[in-house]
Amino acid sequence: MLSKNRIKYINSLKIKKYRQLNQSFIVEGSKSVLELLDSNFTIEFVLTTAEFQQKYSSILSQHKTLIETVTLTELQGLGSFQTNDSCLAVVKTKENDFLRAEASEYVLVLDDVSDPGNLGTIIRIADWYGVKKIVCSESTTDLYNPKVIAASKGSFTRVQVYYTNLPEYLSTQAGNRMVAGAFLGGESLYDFKFGTEGGYIVMGNESNGVSSDVERYVTNKITIPRFGVAESLNVGIATAVILDNMRRGEGQTGN
Amino acid sequence: MLSKNRIKYINSLKIKKYRQLNQSFIVEGSKSVLELLDSNFTIEFVLTTAEFQQKYSSILSQHKTLIETVTLTELQGLGSFQTNDSCLAVVKTKENDFLRAEASEYVLVLDDVSDPGNLGTIIRIADWYGVKKIVCSESTTDLYNPKVIAASKGSFTRVQVYYTNLPEYLSTQAGNRMVAGAFLGGESLYDFKFGTEGGYIVMGNESNGVSSDVERYVTNKITIPRFGVAESLNVGIATAVILDNMRRGEGQTGN
Numbered sequence: 255m256l257s258k259n260r261i262k263y264i265n266s267l268k269i270k271k272y273r274q275l276n277q278s279f280i281v282e283g284s285k286s287v288l289e290l291l292d293s294n295f296t297i298e299f300v301l302t303t304a305e306f307q308q309k310y311s312s313i314l315s316q317h318k319t320l321i322e323t324v325t326l327t328e329l330q331g332l333g334s335f336q337t338n339d340s341c342l343a344v345v346k347t348k349e350n351d352f353l354r355a356e357a358s359e360y361v362l363v364l365d366d367v368s369d370p371g372n373l374g375t376i377i378r379i380a381d382w383y384g385v386k387k388i389v390c391s392e393s394t395t396d397l398y399n400p401k402v403i404a405a406s407k408g409s410f411t412r413v414q415v416y417y418t419n420l421p422e423y424l425s426t427q428a429g430n431r432m433v434a435g436a437f438l439g440g441e442s443l444y445d446f447k448f449g450t451e452g453g454y455i456v457m458g459n460e461s462n463g464v465s466s467d468v469e470r471y472v473t474n475k476i477t478i479p480r481f482g483v484a485e486s487l488n489v490g491i492a493t494a495v496i497l498d499n500m501r502r503g504e505g506q507t508g509n
Numbered sequence: 510m511l512s513k514n515r516i517k518y519i520n521s522l523k524i525k526k527y528r529q530l531n532q533s534f535i536v537e538g539s540k541s542v543l544e545l546l547d548s549n550f551t552i553e554f555v556l557t558t559a560e561f562q563q564k565y566s567s568i569l570s571q572h573k574t575l576i577e578t579v580t581l582t583e584l585q586g587l588g589s590f591q592t593n594d595s596c597l598a599v600v601k602t603k604e605n606d607f608l609r610a611e612a613s614e615y616v617l618v619l620d621d622v623s624d625p626g627n628l629g630t631i632i633r634i635a636d637w638y639g640v641k642k643i644v645c646s647e648s649t650t651d652l653y654n655p656k657v658i659a660a661s662k663g664s665f666t667r668v669q670v671y672y673t674n675l676p677e678y679l680s681t682q683a684g685n686r687m688v689a690g691a692f693l694g695g696e697s698l699y700d701f702k703f704g705t706e707g708g709y710i711v712m713g714n715e716s717n718g719v720s721s722d723v724e725r726y727v728t729n730k731i732t733i734p735r736f737g738v739a740e741s742l743n744v745g746i747a748t749a750v751i752l753d754n755m756r757r758g759e760g761q762t763g764n
Contacts, residue, residue, distance in 0.1 A: 379746060384736030409739050444757050481639030481756050484664050491634060491749045494742070498750045499757075501736050502699050 256301070256328045264332050264344060270396050277347045279398035282333045284310075284340040289408030291317060295345050302341040303329060334400040347398055353387040353416040354427050359452040360385055360500060363433075365420055365468045366393045366459040367489060373397070374405020375490035376457070381409035383497040388413060389454075391420045391468075424471035428454065433473045435464050436492055440475030448500040455500070457493050511556070511583045519587050519599060525651050532602045534653035537588045539565075539595040544663030546572060550600050557596040558584060589655040602653055608642040608671040609682050614707040615640055615755060618688075620675055620723045621648040621714040622744055628652070629660020630745035631712070636664035638752040643668060644709075646675045646723075679726035683709065688728045690719050691747055695730030703755040710755070712748050 266272035267280050278298060281290050284306065290297065291313055300317065301324045307314055314321060326339060333342055355361040362385050367373050373395050380388060395402065397415045406413075424433060432453030434446070456472060458464035464472065478487060478495050487495070521527035522535050533553060536545050539561065545552065546568055555572065556579045562569050569576060581594060588597055610616040617640050622628050628650050635643060650657065652670045661668075679688060687708030689701070711727060713719035719727065733742060733750050742750070 375743060375746070378739050379742065381737045381739035382733075382735055382742055386737075407739070407741075412738055478637075478753070479756065480637055482636045482641075483639075483667050484633050484636035484662070486662075487634065487637055487749070488630060491630070491746060494746045494750055495753045498733070498753065501734065502754075 256322070256324055260299075261332065264342070267344065268334060268400060270399070273347065273396070273398050278344055279347055279403065280334070280400050281343040281345055281403055282338045282341075282400060283404065286403060286406075286408050286410075287341045287343050288313065289411050290343055290345060293411035295348070295411065298344040298346065300341060300343045301329060301332070303339070306340040334404075350417055351414070352418075353389055353414055355387070355431065355452050355454060357452065358450055359387070360448070361387045361389055361452075361454050362493070362497075363420065363424075363454050363456040363468075364388060364390045364394050365456060365464050366391050366462070367457065368393075368395050369460055369489075370395050370399045370401035371405045372460065372488065372490045373399075374402040374407075374410075376493050377402070377406040377413045377415070378409040379490065379494045379497060380413045381406075383494075383501055385497060386413060388415045389420070389423060390415060390417045391465075392417055421467045421471070424454070424468065428471050428473075431473075433471050434476050434496075435469065435472035435474070436477070436496060437464065437469075437472075437475040438477060438486075440477040443476050443478050443496060443499050446474065446476050446499075446503075448503045450504070455496060457489055457496075460489055511577070511579055511587075515554075515577075516587065519597070522599065523589060523655060525654070528602065528651070528653050533599055534602055534658065535589075535655050536598040536600055536658055537593045537596075537655060538659065541658060541661075541663050541665075542596045542598050543568065544666050545598055545600060548666035550603070550666065553599040553601065555596060555598045556584060556587070558594070561595040589659075605672055606669070607673075608644055608669055610642070610686065610707050610709060612707065613705055614642070615703070616642045616644055616707075616709050617748070617752075618675065618679075618709050618711040618723075619643060619645045619649050620711060620719050621646050621717070622712065623648075623650050624715055624744075625650050625654040625656035626660045627715065627743070627745045628654075629657040629662075629665075631748050632657070632661040632668045632670070633664040634745065634749045634752060635668045636661075638749075638756055640752060641668060643670045644675070644678060645670060645672045646720075647672055676722045676726070679709070679723065683726050683728075688726050689731050689751075690724065690727035690729070691732070691751060692719065692727075692730040693732060693741075695732040698731050698733050698751060698754050701729065701731050701754075701758075703758045705759065710751060712744055712751075715744055
């Protein structure tokens with residue numbers, strides 16, 4: 255039976271302060287936990303139902319010492335999401351390791367993306383389009399928020415995220431490299447050529463777009479052409495459309 | 510002061526059964542209500558704070574008879590969303606009017622999209638890309654769900670939605686026209702040519718994709734190329750990427 259201390263500990267990790275204090279976070283649901291078990295994250299423990307253990311016995315048997323069997327009721331009482339009927343893991347957060355765009359690499363830069371669902375979705379999109387690094391402003395929502403982890407659908411295990419002061423970062427890192435930014439009234443995305451040199455692609459806040467402090471480092475303002483009347487696109491949608499045009503423009507073949 | 514009957518009525522409209530019974534639905538928040546006032550929907554009444562009325566007095570004065578002033582506390586006690594601090598409208602639903610793709614027109618077809626946030630996002634995307642009609646399976650989530658309306662960010666006032674039995678619809682409407690469908694393992698979206706003849710673009714359910722009954726009418730299976738590892742893209746994201754490639758392919762210029 256799940257101890258009171260463990261329940262208290264898990265619940266504390268729904269709050270950013272306690273995630274930082276304990277350097278741990280929660281991963282919920284079968285898809286995310288299975289991808290987690292296949293990653294290099296350090297897992298503290300995994301709570302699973304007997305049914306889930308049976309279904310994935312070959313994978314879970316490699317992590318035996320970490321596993322505690324719980325009832326469905328215990329599990330559902332814990333999670334942030336109603337749909338979790340299989341498992342929950344508590345995992346160590348990673349160091350905030352410095353990231354930069356290597357030669358020919360495109361790195362995504364997020365300037366104050368505040369909605370956890372949007373950040374998670376953007377991580378999933380980056381993972382689809384083969385973008386492996388995301389650099390975030392310190393004001394961007396916390397990567398380890400359970401809603402971010404859930405929306406990333408396991409892609410948080412493959413995409414690296416680094417939080418930093420963006421104007422300072424770009425002033426030292428951008429150099430002569432391209433810093434493309436999503437703006438209204440910029441150059442049409444369809445005419446814009448993403449070179450083979452790589453660089454940075456900046457997406458702004460849901461309400462306010464890219465801040466003026468970051469805008470100073472943007473070398474190319476690009477805009478998704480509009481054919482109808484809607485005022486704007488969600489930042490996750492805009493990220494997908496821009497990365498899709500980038501890959502298409504590179505003439506690479508996906509799989 | 511807001512009457513008990515009105516509170517009860519508004520709360521009942523959060524449930525599909527009562528929306529259908531009363532043929533009414535709720536619109537929340539300033540952006541959505543302002544777009545609503547600019548549309549041809551029939552409004553029953555609008556509840557607004559005094560502050561909001563003052564800010565938009567020129568617009569609201571044209572709808573004087575519909576307006577009831579409420580306090581912030583009354584308003585926040587009513588809505589489905591925490592962020593609503595301005596207004597709420599109760600509006601008559603529209604008839605489920607038949608829609609078809611006219612010559613050179615592309616119509617979006619949704620086969621059992623079940624998440625209200627996804628349907629709302631898709632309506633907003635359609636409105637951005639100038640797609641004016643969406644045909645939905647009867648199992649697709651209810652257009653008038655407050656979460657759909659909220660996620661559409663006012664675009665529900667411009668995009669028409671028609672619910673029908675999709676296999677029956679396509680058997681009579683598709684004829685020799687293109688019915689493109691989003692599938693894994695289809696033709697690359699980047700190689701696919703959207704003609705100038707228009708047709709139908711089918712998006713499937715979040716977990717199961719396009720159903721086999723609808724798949725029979727799909728003339729072209731298309732796939733968004735993948736460059737990384739993520740298993741899939743959210744249906745809203747996929748819709749945006751496909752419509753973006755369609756418009757780009759048409760060689761039209763957005764604004």
